[in-house]
Amino acid sequence: MTITETMVGFRGVGKTYPKQALPVLEGIDLELREGEVVALIGPSGCGKSTLLNILAGLTDVSTGTVDLARSDLRSAYVFQNPRLLPWRTVLKNVEFALEQIGVPAEDRRRRAVAALETVHLSEHLDKYPNQLSGGMQQRAALARGIAIEPTLLLLDEPLGALDALTRSYLQEELLRIIAELKTTTLLVTHDIDEAILLADRVVVLSSRPARIREIFEVPFGPTRSLDTIIGDPRFGALRHEIRELLRPEVAA
Numbered sequence: 001m002t003i004t005e006t007m008v009g010f011r012g013v014g015k016t017y018p019k020q021a022l023p024v025l026e027g028i029d030l031e032l033r034e035g036e037v038v039a040l041i042g043p044s045g046c047g048k049s050t051l052l053n054i055l056a057g058l059t060d061v062s063t064g065t066v067d068l069a070r071s072d073l074r075s076a077y078v079f080q081n082p083r084l085l086p087w088r089t090v091l092k093n094v095e096f097a098l099e100q101i102g103v104p105a106e107d108r109r110r111r112a113v114a115a116l117e118t119v120h121l122s123e124h125l126d127k128y129p130n131q132l133s134g135g136m137q138q139r140a141a142l143a144r145g146i147a148i149e150p151t152l153l154l155l156d157e158p159l160g161a162l163d164a165l166t167r168s169y170l171q172e173e174l175l176r177i178i179a180e181l182k183t184t185t186l187l188v189t190h191d192i193d194e195a196i197l198l199a200d201r202v203v204v205l206s207s208r209p210a211r212i213r214e215i216f217e218v219p220f221g222p223t224r225s226l227d228t229i230i231g232d233p234r235f236g237a238l239r240h241e242i243r244e245l246l247r248p249e250v251a252a
């Protein structure tokens with residue numbers, strides 16, 4: 001990886017897993033600008049998580065390069081399932097993440113409490129994961145991610161396992177949190193509305209091997225809310241365009 005001006009630049013990135021004939025990613029050219037939120041949307045199994053895994057350093061590229069603006073890039077990865085340690089309280093789960101990156105003991109509690117405040121879990125610091133609802137566990141997972149003060153937030157369907165109602169409230173929360181943090185964010189979602197609500201740009205991927213079909217700029221500013229954009233004709237038009245672009249890909 002080399003140093004560039006954009007936060008992250010995928011240049012002609014391809015990925016084929018060992019012993020697999022068909023690539024997962026092909027010719028991915030994508031730049032993430034500092035502070036922007038980019039949503040990836042595409043058919044199931046097309047390679048979205050693989051892109052995030054590459055950024056997280058969990059797997060390497062087969063072709064092309066990934067250029068990083070800074071060498072001290074720190075990514076936080078939030079998954080569809082909260083993956084909390086069941087034998088630790090919510091607070092201790094977040095403190096543990098801070099311990100892992102070498103934050104001194106005296107700072108861990110303060111930073112963990114602040115992150116849990118951001119996700120509105122201050123009342124539940126001493127609860128164990130199994131005492132929390134799915135939505136609250138997911139908030140805790142998010143707090144664990146943001147506590148490390150990442151320069152890059154990787155969200156892999158963070159609301160995907162939640163019921164529709166919890167999900168819609170957490171979408172609003174996520175919108176607020178992302179706006180507060182101003183962290184460069186790459187969000188994988190299967191939900192077109194969620195992508196438009198949360199992202200500055202929506203990247204539509206083809207079926208496997210994933211190629212970029214189109215990148216849409218979302219015309220709503222940082223003070224957007226679900227209520228304000230849902231009645232905006234541009235929202236309906238964008239949703240329709242993305243939906244129609246995805247239709248043959250999903251069928252494939």
Ligand SMILES: Nc1ncnc2c1ncn2[C@@H]1O[C@H](COP(=O)(O)OP(=O)(O)OP(=O)(O)O)[C@@H](O)[C@H]1O
Pocket residue numbers: 017018020024043044045046047048049050051
């Ligand atoms: N470590 C691995 N080894 C081999 N194949 C893998 C590995 N990880 C993923 N794959 C395969 O690569 C393809 C893309 O997987 P990936 O998880 O990146 O897709 P995705 O778009 O995130 O999927 P979904 O939408 O279902 O979450 C899948 O067919 C998957 O089986």
